[in-house]
Protein backbone atom coordinates (compact mmCIF):
# COMPACT_ATOMS: atom_id res chain seq x y z
CA UNK A 188 0.00 0.00 0.00
CA UNK A 189 2.74 2.41 0.99
CA UNK A 190 4.53 1.49 -2.21
CA UNK A 191 1.47 2.21 -4.32
CA UNK A 192 1.10 5.62 -2.75
CA UNK A 193 4.68 6.62 -3.43
CA UNK A 194 4.43 5.64 -7.11
CA UNK A 195 1.23 7.55 -7.57
CA UNK A 196 2.89 10.55 -6.00
CA UNK A 197 5.73 10.54 -8.52
CA UNK A 198 3.20 10.12 -11.29
CA UNK A 199 1.07 13.06 -10.17
CA UNK A 200 4.25 15.05 -9.75
CA UNK A 201 5.31 14.46 -13.36
CA UNK A 202 1.80 15.15 -14.65
CA UNK A 203 1.90 18.43 -12.78
CA UNK A 204 5.27 19.31 -14.29
CA UNK A 205 4.18 18.48 -17.81
CA UNK A 206 0.97 20.48 -17.56
CA UNK A 207 2.98 23.60 -16.74
CA UNK A 208 4.42 23.47 -20.28
CA UNK A 209 2.88 25.75 -22.93
CA UNK A 210 0.22 24.10 -25.08
CA UNK A 211 -0.05 21.04 -22.83
CA UNK A 212 -3.34 20.48 -21.05
CA UNK A 213 -3.99 18.02 -18.22
CA UNK A 214 -4.95 15.23 -20.66
CA UNK A 215 -1.75 15.51 -22.72
CA UNK A 216 0.26 15.73 -19.51
CA UNK A 217 -1.30 12.48 -18.38
CA UNK A 218 -0.60 10.83 -21.72
CA UNK A 219 3.06 11.91 -21.67
CA UNK A 220 3.48 10.72 -18.09
CA UNK A 221 2.07 7.25 -18.78
CA UNK A 222 4.23 7.09 -21.88
CA UNK A 223 7.27 7.78 -19.72
CA UNK A 224 6.16 5.03 -17.26
CA UNK A 225 6.35 2.54 -20.12
CA UNK A 226 9.47 4.01 -21.71
CA UNK A 227 12.91 2.53 -21.08
CA UNK A 228 15.08 3.83 -18.26
CA UNK A 229 17.55 5.07 -20.86
CA UNK A 230 14.99 7.19 -22.68
CA UNK A 231 13.79 8.73 -19.45
CA UNK A 232 17.35 9.49 -18.42
CA UNK A 233 18.20 11.01 -21.82
CA UNK A 234 15.21 13.33 -21.56
CA UNK A 235 15.99 14.52 -18.05
CA UNK A 236 19.66 14.89 -18.96
CA UNK A 237 18.83 16.94 -22.08
CA UNK A 238 16.68 19.26 -20.01
CA UNK A 239 19.22 19.81 -17.26
CA UNK A 240 22.02 20.26 -19.79
CA UNK A 241 19.93 22.92 -21.49
CA UNK A 242 19.60 24.82 -18.25
CA UNK A 243 23.30 24.46 -17.42
CA UNK A 244 24.69 25.42 -20.81
CA UNK A 245 22.21 27.89 -22.25
CA UNK A 246 22.62 31.48 -21.27
CA UNK A 247 21.55 34.88 -22.47
CA UNK A 248 24.04 36.75 -24.70
CA UNK A 249 25.35 39.78 -22.83
CA UNK A 250 25.19 41.83 -26.04
CA UNK A 251 22.02 40.90 -27.94
CA UNK A 252 20.13 38.85 -25.29
CA UNK A 253 19.63 35.97 -27.67
CA UNK A 254 19.92 32.52 -26.09
CA UNK A 255 23.34 31.01 -26.62
CA UNK A 256 25.90 28.55 -25.25
CA UNK A 257 28.61 31.19 -25.18
CA UNK A 258 28.44 34.87 -24.42
CA UNK A 259 28.84 36.97 -26.54
CA UNK A 260 26.95 34.68 -28.91
CA UNK A 261 28.16 33.36 -32.25
CA UNK A 262 26.51 36.14 -34.20
CA UNK A 263 27.76 38.94 -31.96
CA UNK A 264 31.33 37.65 -32.02
CA UNK A 265 31.41 36.78 -35.74
CA UNK A 266 33.72 38.85 -37.95
CA UNK A 267 31.69 38.25 -41.09
CA UNK A 268 28.54 40.02 -39.91
CA UNK A 269 27.68 43.58 -40.85
CA UNK A 270 27.89 45.49 -37.57
CA UNK A 271 26.35 48.68 -38.92
CA UNK A 272 22.87 47.22 -39.21
CA UNK A 273 20.79 45.71 -36.44
CA UNK A 274 17.49 43.89 -36.42
CA UNK A 275 15.24 44.23 -33.34
CA UNK A 276 13.05 41.24 -32.51
CA UNK A 277 10.70 40.27 -29.70
CA UNK A 278 11.91 36.73 -28.89
CA UNK A 279 14.97 34.50 -29.44
CA UNK A 280 12.85 32.28 -31.69
CA UNK A 281 12.44 35.21 -34.11
CA UNK A 282 16.22 35.23 -34.62
CA UNK A 283 16.10 31.60 -35.69
CA UNK A 284 13.34 32.33 -38.20
CA UNK A 285 15.10 35.32 -39.75
CA UNK A 286 18.45 33.49 -39.83
CA UNK A 287 16.80 30.63 -41.69
CA UNK A 288 15.88 32.95 -44.57
CA UNK A 289 19.57 33.67 -45.10
CA UNK A 290 18.91 37.19 -46.39
CA UNK A 291 20.04 39.17 -43.35
CA UNK A 292 23.68 39.46 -42.35
CA UNK A 293 23.60 42.11 -39.66
CA UNK A 294 23.28 41.88 -35.87
CA UNK A 295 20.22 41.22 -33.72
CA UNK A 296 18.77 42.60 -30.55
CA UNK A 297 16.24 40.54 -28.60
CA UNK A 298 13.84 42.64 -26.53
CA UNK A 299 12.46 39.69 -24.58
CA UNK A 300 8.87 40.83 -24.94
CA UNK A 301 6.78 43.77 -26.08
CA UNK A 302 5.34 46.90 -24.57
CA UNK A 303 1.79 46.09 -23.53
CA UNK A 304 0.05 48.98 -21.76
CA UNK A 305 -3.04 46.92 -21.02
CA UNK A 306 -0.91 44.27 -19.27
CA UNK A 307 1.22 46.82 -17.47
CA UNK A 308 4.40 45.93 -19.37
CA UNK A 309 6.41 49.06 -20.07
CA UNK A 310 9.76 49.73 -21.80
CA UNK A 311 11.53 49.31 -18.46
CA UNK A 312 10.56 45.62 -18.41
CA UNK A 313 12.31 44.97 -21.73
CA UNK A 314 15.89 45.19 -23.00
CA UNK A 315 15.25 48.61 -24.56
CA UNK A 316 17.69 50.73 -22.57
CA UNK A 317 20.37 48.14 -23.37
CA UNK A 318 19.44 48.50 -27.04
CA UNK A 319 19.82 52.27 -27.05
CA UNK A 320 23.22 51.94 -25.35
CA UNK A 321 24.29 49.36 -27.91
CA UNK A 322 23.36 51.58 -30.83
CA UNK A 323 25.85 54.18 -29.68
CA UNK A 324 28.67 51.86 -28.73
CA UNK A 325 28.40 49.98 -32.03
CA UNK A 326 27.78 53.12 -34.11
CA UNK A 327 24.80 51.50 -35.79
CA UNK A 328 23.73 53.13 -39.06
CA UNK A 329 20.50 51.30 -39.73
CA UNK A 330 17.83 49.67 -37.57
CA UNK A 331 15.24 47.17 -38.76
CA UNK A 332 12.30 46.89 -36.41
CA UNK A 333 11.02 43.33 -36.74
CA UNK A 334 8.46 43.18 -33.95
CA UNK A 335 5.22 41.35 -34.71
CA UNK A 336 2.52 43.31 -36.54
CA UNK A 337 0.30 43.00 -33.46
CA UNK A 338 -0.83 46.08 -31.61
CA UNK A 339 1.79 45.49 -28.90
CA UNK A 340 4.49 44.97 -31.53
CA UNK A 341 3.51 48.22 -33.24
CA UNK A 342 3.52 50.13 -29.95
CA UNK A 343 7.01 48.81 -29.23
CA UNK A 344 8.20 49.80 -32.70
CA UNK A 345 6.73 53.27 -32.39
CA UNK A 346 8.34 53.73 -29.00
CA UNK A 347 11.79 52.76 -30.27
CA UNK A 348 11.33 54.75 -33.46
CA UNK A 349 10.48 57.91 -31.51
CA UNK A 350 13.88 57.66 -29.89
CA UNK A 351 15.76 56.77 -33.09
CA UNK A 352 14.23 59.51 -35.23
CA UNK A 353 15.52 62.08 -32.74
CA UNK A 354 19.00 60.59 -33.15
CA UNK A 355 18.61 60.58 -36.95
CA UNK A 356 19.26 56.85 -37.36
CA UNK A 357 17.82 55.23 -40.48
CA UNK A 358 14.97 52.98 -39.36
CA UNK A 359 12.69 50.62 -41.22
CA UNK A 360 9.96 48.15 -40.31
CA UNK A 361 9.12 44.86 -41.97
CA UNK A 362 6.49 45.29 -44.70
CA UNK A 363 2.96 44.86 -43.41
CA UNK A 364 0.49 43.30 -45.75
CA UNK A 365 -1.34 40.29 -46.97
CA UNK A 366 -0.08 36.89 -45.93
CA UNK A 367 0.74 34.67 -48.90
CA UNK A 368 -2.23 32.44 -49.66
CA UNK A 369 -4.75 34.71 -47.94
CA UNK A 370 -8.05 35.98 -49.26
CA UNK A 371 -8.65 39.67 -50.00
CA UNK A 372 -12.32 39.26 -49.18
CA UNK A 373 -11.62 38.38 -45.55
CA UNK A 374 -8.81 40.83 -44.93
CA UNK A 375 -9.45 43.46 -42.29
CA UNK A 376 -9.25 47.18 -43.16
CA UNK A 377 -6.05 47.84 -41.25
CA UNK A 378 -4.11 45.10 -43.03
CA UNK A 379 -5.49 46.23 -46.38
CA UNK A 380 -4.50 49.85 -45.75
CA UNK A 381 -0.99 48.74 -44.76
CA UNK A 382 -0.77 46.53 -47.82
CA UNK A 383 -1.81 49.39 -50.07
CA UNK A 384 0.66 51.77 -48.43
CA UNK A 385 3.43 49.22 -48.78
CA UNK A 386 2.60 48.30 -52.39
CA UNK A 387 5.50 47.54 -54.69
CA UNK A 388 6.16 48.50 -58.31
CA UNK A 389 6.50 45.53 -60.63
CA UNK A 390 9.66 45.33 -62.73
CA UNK B 391 -25.86 20.93 -30.68
CA UNK B 392 -28.01 24.03 -30.38
CA UNK B 393 -26.03 27.12 -29.67
CA UNK B 394 -27.37 30.44 -28.57
CA UNK B 395 -25.73 33.03 -30.81
CA UNK B 396 -25.82 36.71 -29.95
CA UNK B 397 -25.04 39.40 -32.49
CA UNK B 398 -23.86 42.71 -31.14
CA UNK B 399 -21.21 45.34 -31.58
CA UNK B 400 -18.37 46.19 -29.27
CA UNK B 401 -15.08 47.93 -28.67
CA UNK B 402 -12.19 45.53 -28.13
CA UNK B 403 -10.40 46.29 -24.87
CA UNK B 404 -7.79 43.55 -24.74
CA UNK B 405 -6.69 40.18 -26.04
CA UNK B 406 -4.62 37.50 -24.39
CA UNK B 407 -2.98 34.66 -26.32
CA UNK B 408 -4.00 31.22 -25.14
CA UNK B 409 -3.04 27.75 -26.32
CA UNK B 410 -1.43 27.29 -29.72
CA UNK B 411 -3.40 29.70 -31.89
CA UNK B 412 -6.29 31.14 -29.88
CA UNK B 413 -6.99 34.38 -28.10
CA UNK B 414 -9.27 35.38 -25.28
CA UNK B 415 -10.76 38.70 -26.24
CA UNK B 416 -12.50 41.21 -24.01
CA UNK B 417 -14.96 43.73 -25.40
CA UNK B 418 -17.39 46.35 -24.16
CA UNK B 419 -20.76 46.11 -25.86
CA UNK B 420 -23.80 48.36 -25.51
CA UNK B 421 -26.34 45.53 -25.25
CA UNK B 422 -24.67 42.89 -23.05
CA UNK B 423 -21.89 44.81 -21.32
CA UNK B 424 -18.53 43.14 -20.93
CA UNK B 425 -17.88 40.20 -23.24
CA UNK B 426 -15.09 37.73 -22.60
CA UNK B 427 -14.86 35.15 -25.32
CA UNK B 428 -12.38 32.94 -27.07
CA UNK B 429 -11.50 33.50 -30.73
CA UNK B 430 -10.37 30.10 -31.95
CA UNK B 431 -7.48 30.12 -34.40
CA UNK B 432 -7.27 33.91 -34.38
CA UNK B 433 -3.48 33.90 -34.09
CA UNK B 434 -3.00 31.91 -37.28
CA UNK B 435 -1.79 34.09 -40.17
CA UNK B 436 -4.72 33.09 -42.35
CA UNK B 437 -7.33 33.70 -39.65
CA UNK B 438 -10.35 35.67 -40.75
CA UNK B 439 -10.73 37.08 -37.25
CA UNK B 440 -7.24 37.99 -36.04
CA UNK B 441 -6.93 41.34 -37.78
CA UNK B 442 -10.27 42.55 -36.47
CA UNK B 443 -9.83 41.67 -32.81
CA UNK B 444 -7.28 44.33 -31.98
CA UNK B 445 -7.71 46.52 -28.89
CA UNK B 446 -9.39 49.86 -29.57
CA UNK B 447 -11.30 48.60 -32.60
CA UNK B 448 -15.06 48.89 -33.03
CA UNK B 449 -16.42 45.61 -34.36
CA UNK B 450 -19.59 43.79 -35.19
CA UNK B 451 -19.46 40.30 -33.65
CA UNK B 452 -21.37 37.10 -33.19
CA UNK B 453 -20.84 35.30 -29.90
CA UNK B 454 -21.91 31.73 -29.28
CA UNK B 455 -22.76 30.91 -25.69
CA UNK B 456 -21.26 27.59 -24.70
CA UNK B 457 -21.12 25.75 -21.41
CA UNK B 458 -17.61 26.95 -20.71
CA UNK B 459 -16.29 30.16 -22.21
CA UNK B 460 -18.25 31.99 -24.93
CA UNK B 461 -16.88 31.74 -28.43
CA UNK B 462 -16.58 34.42 -31.10
CA UNK B 463 -17.88 32.98 -34.36
CA UNK B 464 -17.82 36.02 -36.63
CA UNK B 465 -16.25 39.43 -36.52
CA UNK B 466 -16.12 42.44 -38.80
CA UNK B 467 -14.49 45.83 -38.28
CA UNK B 468 -16.75 48.88 -38.13
CA UNK B 469 -13.98 51.38 -37.32
CA UNK B 470 -10.31 50.69 -36.73
CA UNK B 471 -9.26 54.13 -35.41
CA UNK B 472 -6.11 54.05 -37.47
CA UNK B 473 -4.96 57.52 -36.47
CA UNK B 474 -4.88 56.46 -32.80
CA UNK B 475 -2.93 53.30 -33.51
CA UNK B 476 -0.23 55.22 -35.31
CA UNK B 477 0.35 57.69 -32.51
CA UNK B 478 1.82 56.60 -29.17
CA UNK B 479 0.39 59.56 -27.30
CA UNK B 480 -3.16 59.02 -28.57
CA UNK B 481 -2.80 55.29 -28.09
CA UNK B 482 -1.75 55.68 -24.47
CA UNK B 483 -4.86 57.81 -23.85
CA UNK B 484 -7.17 55.42 -25.68
CA UNK B 485 -5.74 52.41 -23.81
CA UNK B 486 -6.27 54.19 -20.53
CA UNK B 487 -9.86 55.13 -21.35
CA UNK B 488 -10.82 51.63 -22.48
CA UNK B 489 -9.26 50.05 -19.39
CA UNK B 490 -11.07 52.55 -17.19
CA UNK B 491 -14.41 51.92 -18.91
CA UNK B 492 -13.92 48.16 -18.63
CA UNK B 493 -13.67 48.47 -14.87
CA UNK B 494 -17.20 49.86 -14.68
CA UNK B 495 -18.87 47.38 -17.04
CA UNK B 496 -20.29 44.02 -15.92
CA UNK B 497 -20.93 40.91 -17.97
CA UNK B 498 -24.49 40.36 -19.21
CA UNK B 499 -25.69 43.82 -18.31
CA UNK B 500 -26.78 46.60 -20.62
CA UNK B 501 -24.07 49.27 -20.80
CA UNK B 502 -25.25 51.61 -23.52
CA UNK B 503 -24.27 54.81 -21.73
CA UNK B 504 -20.69 53.78 -21.00
CA UNK B 505 -20.26 52.29 -24.45
CA UNK B 506 -21.48 55.50 -26.10
CA UNK B 507 -19.27 57.67 -23.93
CA UNK B 508 -16.22 55.55 -24.71
CA UNK B 509 -17.02 55.51 -28.41
CA UNK B 510 -17.56 59.27 -28.45
CA UNK B 511 -14.26 59.96 -26.69
CA UNK B 512 -12.20 57.55 -28.78
CA UNK B 513 -13.66 59.09 -31.92
CA UNK B 514 -12.91 62.58 -30.60
CA UNK B 515 -9.32 61.57 -29.76
CA UNK B 516 -8.61 61.65 -33.49
CA UNK B 517 -9.77 65.24 -33.96
CA UNK B 518 -9.90 67.04 -30.60
CA UNK B 519 -7.51 70.00 -30.36
CA UNK B 520 -6.95 69.46 -26.62
CA UNK B 521 -6.51 65.81 -25.67
CA UNK B 522 -5.91 66.41 -21.96
CA UNK B 523 -9.30 68.05 -21.44
CA UNK B 524 -10.95 65.29 -23.46
CA UNK B 525 -9.57 62.69 -21.05
CA UNK B 526 -10.84 64.71 -18.08
CA UNK B 527 -14.22 64.99 -19.81
CA UNK B 528 -14.27 61.19 -20.18
CA UNK B 529 -13.31 60.54 -16.55
CA UNK B 530 -15.77 63.04 -15.08
CA UNK B 531 -18.69 61.91 -17.27
CA UNK B 532 -17.89 58.26 -16.52
CA UNK B 533 -17.99 58.98 -12.79
CA UNK B 534 -21.39 60.63 -13.16
CA UNK B 535 -22.75 57.68 -15.14
CA UNK B 536 -21.57 55.10 -12.65
CA UNK B 537 -22.79 56.74 -9.46
CA UNK B 538 -19.51 58.33 -8.41
CA UNK B 539 -20.25 61.89 -9.52
CA UNK B 540 -17.88 64.17 -7.61
CA UNK B 541 -19.95 66.36 -5.30
CA UNK B 542 -19.08 69.95 -6.16
CA UNK B 543 -22.09 71.94 -4.89
CA UNK B 544 -22.53 71.01 -1.24
CA UNK B 545 -20.18 69.65 1.41
CA UNK B 546 -19.98 65.91 0.82
CA UNK B 547 -19.83 65.26 4.58
CA UNK B 548 -22.43 67.54 6.16
CA UNK B 549 -24.41 68.84 3.18
CA UNK B 550 -23.78 72.56 3.76
CA UNK B 551 -24.11 74.56 0.54
CA UNK B 552 -20.72 75.89 -0.49
CA UNK B 553 -20.16 79.54 -1.39
CA UNK B 554 -17.67 80.16 -4.24
CA UNK B 555 -14.09 79.61 -3.09
CA UNK B 556 -11.28 77.12 -2.76
CA UNK B 557 -12.02 73.80 -1.02
CA UNK B 558 -10.49 70.45 -0.19
CA UNK B 559 -11.71 67.40 -2.08
CA UNK B 560 -12.11 64.19 -0.06
CA UNK B 561 -11.43 60.91 -1.88
CA UNK B 562 -13.36 59.01 0.75
CA UNK B 563 -16.59 61.00 0.60
CA UNK B 564 -16.18 61.72 -3.12
CA UNK B 565 -16.61 65.46 -3.04
CA UNK B 566 -15.70 68.84 -1.62
CA UNK B 567 -15.54 69.49 2.10
CA UNK B 568 -16.69 72.67 3.83
CA UNK B 569 -13.95 74.34 5.89
CA UNK B 570 -15.41 72.96 9.10
CA UNK B 571 -15.44 69.35 7.91
CA UNK B 572 -12.04 69.80 6.27
CA UNK B 573 -10.71 70.69 9.71
CA UNK B 574 -11.85 67.33 11.06
CA UNK B 575 -10.88 65.09 8.13
CA UNK B 576 -7.20 64.95 7.33
CA UNK B 577 -6.69 61.80 5.31
CA UNK B 578 -6.78 61.60 1.52
CA UNK B 579 -7.75 65.08 0.53
CA UNK B 580 -6.47 67.35 -2.23
CA UNK B 581 -6.99 71.09 -2.56
CA UNK B 582 -8.97 72.56 -5.46
CA UNK B 583 -8.87 76.22 -6.44
CA UNK B 584 -12.01 78.23 -7.20
CA UNK B 585 -11.39 78.01 -10.95
CA UNK B 586 -10.73 74.27 -10.91
CA UNK B 587 -14.00 73.71 -9.07
CA UNK B 588 -15.79 75.83 -11.67
CA UNK B 589 -14.19 73.85 -14.48
CA UNK B 590 -15.20 70.47 -13.01
CA UNK B 591 -18.79 71.72 -12.61
CA UNK B 592 -18.73 72.98 -16.17
CA UNK B 593 -17.51 69.60 -17.47
CA UNK B 594 -20.20 67.83 -15.43
CA UNK B 595 -22.97 69.91 -17.00
CA UNK B 596 -21.87 70.58 -20.56
CA UNK B 597 -21.21 68.64 -23.76
CA UNK B 598 -17.74 68.38 -25.23
CA UNK B 599 -18.34 70.93 -27.98
CA UNK B 600 -18.70 73.69 -25.39
CA UNK B 601 -15.87 72.38 -23.23
CA UNK B 602 -13.45 72.25 -26.15
CA UNK B 603 -13.95 75.97 -26.69
CA UNK B 604 -12.55 76.88 -23.26
CA UNK B 605 -9.20 78.64 -23.16
CA UNK B 606 -6.41 78.63 -20.60
CA UNK B 607 -7.32 75.42 -18.79
CA UNK B 608 -3.74 74.06 -18.77
CA UNK B 609 -2.71 74.88 -15.21
CA UNK B 610 -6.15 73.97 -13.88
CA UNK B 611 -5.95 70.54 -15.51
CA UNK B 612 -2.89 69.55 -13.48
CA UNK B 613 -4.74 70.32 -10.28
CA UNK B 614 -7.85 68.48 -11.47
CA UNK B 615 -5.72 65.52 -12.59
CA UNK B 616 -4.41 65.05 -9.04
CA UNK B 617 -7.95 65.03 -7.64
CA UNK B 618 -9.51 62.82 -10.32
CA UNK B 619 -6.72 60.23 -10.36
CA UNK B 620 -6.67 60.08 -6.55
CA UNK B 621 -10.44 59.71 -6.40
CA UNK B 622 -10.42 57.13 -9.19
CA UNK B 623 -7.78 55.10 -7.34
CA UNK B 624 -9.92 55.11 -4.21
CA UNK B 625 -13.04 54.07 -6.18
CA UNK B 626 -11.29 51.22 -7.99
CA UNK B 627 -9.05 50.39 -5.04
CA UNK B 628 -6.16 49.68 -7.42
CA UNK B 629 -3.80 51.30 -9.87
CA UNK B 630 -4.75 50.85 -13.52
CA UNK B 631 -2.33 48.79 -15.58
CA UNK B 632 -2.15 51.39 -18.33
CA UNK B 633 -1.31 54.20 -15.88
CA UNK B 634 2.50 53.82 -15.81
CA UNK B 635 2.63 53.81 -19.61
CA UNK B 636 0.26 56.77 -19.77
CA UNK B 637 2.47 58.73 -17.39
CA UNK B 638 5.66 57.76 -19.24
CA UNK B 639 4.32 58.85 -22.63
CA UNK B 640 2.86 62.03 -21.14
CA UNK B 641 6.26 62.86 -19.64
CA UNK B 642 8.09 62.17 -22.89
CA UNK B 643 5.58 64.14 -24.93
CA UNK B 644 5.98 67.06 -22.55
CA UNK B 645 9.77 66.82 -22.80
CA UNK B 646 9.78 66.68 -26.58
CA UNK B 647 7.42 69.67 -26.74
CA UNK B 648 9.65 71.71 -24.42
CA UNK B 649 12.79 70.68 -26.28
CA UNK B 650 11.17 71.64 -29.58
CA UNK B 651 10.17 75.00 -28.16
CA UNK B 652 13.66 75.79 -26.96
CA UNK B 653 15.18 75.09 -30.37
Ligand SMILES: [Zn+2]
Nearest residue numbers: 248251260263
Ligand atom coordinates in the same frame (compact mmCIF):
# COMPACT_ATOMS: atom_id res chain seq x y z
ZN1 LIG C 1 24.65 38.06 -29.15
Ligand SMILES: [Zn+2]
Nearest residue numbers: 545548568571
Ligand atom coordinates in the same frame (compact mmCIF):
# COMPACT_ATOMS: atom_id res chain seq x y z
ZN1 LIG D 1 -19.18 69.98 5.93
